[in-house]
Amino acid sequence: MGRSNAHLRKVFVKVHLYVGWVFGFVLSIAGLTGSLIVFWQPIDAALNPELLAPEGACTEAEYRSVDDLDTAVRAKMPLNGRLVSLNFPEHERPLLSAWYWIPTHGADWDDIYTLFVKPCSGEVTGSRLWNSQQRPWGGPLMSALIQLHTSLWLNEGSVLIGNHLLSFGSVLLLISILIGYYLWWPNQGTWRLAFMIRRGARGKRLNYELHKVVGVYAGGFLVLSLFTAIHLYEPWAQIIDQGVNVLSPVTDLDAAPPASRPTSDVIPISAKRAVEIGVVTLPGSRPTGIEFPADEHGVYLVTLDTGTVWKSQVSIDQYSGAVVRIQGPQRASMGDHVLGWLFPLHTGQAFGLPGRILICVVGLIPSVLYVTGILVWLGSRRRR
Structure with missing residues (x-):
């Protein structure tokens, strides 16, 4: 039995190592960009004050009608544009945001544009390209970061390379984190030490202790973040939806x-x-x-x-x-509530500002685990 456990542990160590090597960097990119886009609207407004400056002395009771704002938007849209949606003013974006699509020459997809309107005066402050799959980095900074977070800038038309890399990688990393807990699981009588960095730890030992402790405390948050992210992509969304539906009808x-x-x-x-x-x-x-x-x-x-x-x-x-x-x-139904909570949990909006701050911090953890994991591996190679 002991030999069997030792062999299983060696296998799990290799799986944990190789999955971390291959997909840890991808998760680090997703985590760092996720930390920034948690507050993308205030950052975007600070970077584009002329376009997104709020309208002074404008209360909701004074807003123009939806039809008036709709008309103002269509008057400024290109003739080949198709108005898709209007987002009404909110606390972090006190302007009406109009989203419209324009066909991309020589491609089978549309470029996405936004146009902004002051809700009381009906004045259009301007428009901008938000996202083009030909140039996912060509829009405003926050759009580029969102596209990097969700597709790694690798999607092109119906070929969703970035989506598949992120979704399948997230599934493997979720498994790797669970394996990490198995490898960490302390023996009887050593539980207290398992949750702390040992005093006097330096160099290689400190890297290992940091990787262990950060992983233990943050692993649960990362599992939740990965699971809620997986639900944003196919085929995992359908699999999760059907699984929830078995437990409670959706x-x-x-x-x-x-x-x-x-x-x-x-x-x-x-x-x-x-x-x-x-x-x-x-x-x-x-x-x-x-x-x-x-x-x-x-x-x-x-x-x-x-x-x-x-x-x-x-x-x-x-x-x-x-x-x-x-x-x-x-x-x-209960199933509806489970699925309805997934995206607010992923963004932190489920718990307001504290939740968003927590997600911002959690987004930094993959980089810490990736760097310390590499250092631990390099240290073990030198010992050999």
């Missing part, structure tokens, strides 16, 4: 996307009317954004803040104004 998991019923003699409702329907559907809610129908079968998608961790979405038929689907915590 609403509309396998349902067809909501759709409008085209009516030739009916004019589509306005964006303002769609927002009003969304608010009436969920009384006491505050609208935070609206997505426009992509085609004649598309629906308005109104996002609303109901004071809970994850936001609600109301899908509305663009012709009749009928509510096609409601997604949100108000009518959620």
Whole structure:
């Protein structure tokens, strides 16, 4: 039995080492960029004061109507642009943000642009390229960091190399962290020492102690961060959703996307009317954004803040104004709540400012583990 355990331990050491070597650097990049983009909107505003300066003496009661702001946006958009969504003003971004797409010449994808409007005056402060897959680093700094965090700048059209590298790498790193706990697991009577850096540790020993202790204390946070990140990518999102659905039914998991019923003699409702329907559907809610129908079968998608961790979405038929689907915590199953919490946990928004600060710190941990892990390995090679 002892030989079997010793052999298993050697195998686990090699797996932990090689996975860390190959994917630890990738996770370090994702972690460092994640620490920055936790507060991307305030940083973006500080870097672009002319474009994102707030409108003075402007209260929510004085905002122009959604239709007026919609008109202001479309008047400044290029003719070949397609308006995708409006994000309404919030604390960290007191301007209306409009997102529109422009076809990329010679490619099968669109470039993404943003345009900003002062909500009380309706004045457009300007627009900018946000993301181009041909040049993922070509947009503003925070956009470039977000693309580096989510795709490593390696995606091109439907070839999602960065997505696959991050998602499969995250799965392997999650396993590696669990293996790390197995390798760390102390013998009886040594638990106190297992949670602390030994006094007088220096050089190679200090590197090992740092790797061990940082990994023990931060490993749980990294597992949570990796798991919530994995859910952002396919095929893992579908696997996790179906797994949760087995334990608690997930609403509309396998349902067809909501759709409008085209009516030739009916004019589509306005964006303002769609927002009003969304608010009436969920009384006491505050609208935070609206997505426009992509085609004649598309629906308005109104996002609303109901004071809970994850936001609600109301899908509305663009012709009749009928509510096609409601997604949100108000009518959620336990499975819905589990899935709804994943992204707020990943960003730290689930626990407000303290949660975001915690995620900012956690993002630094992979680099510490990667560097100390390499130093431990180099030290062991020198001893040989």
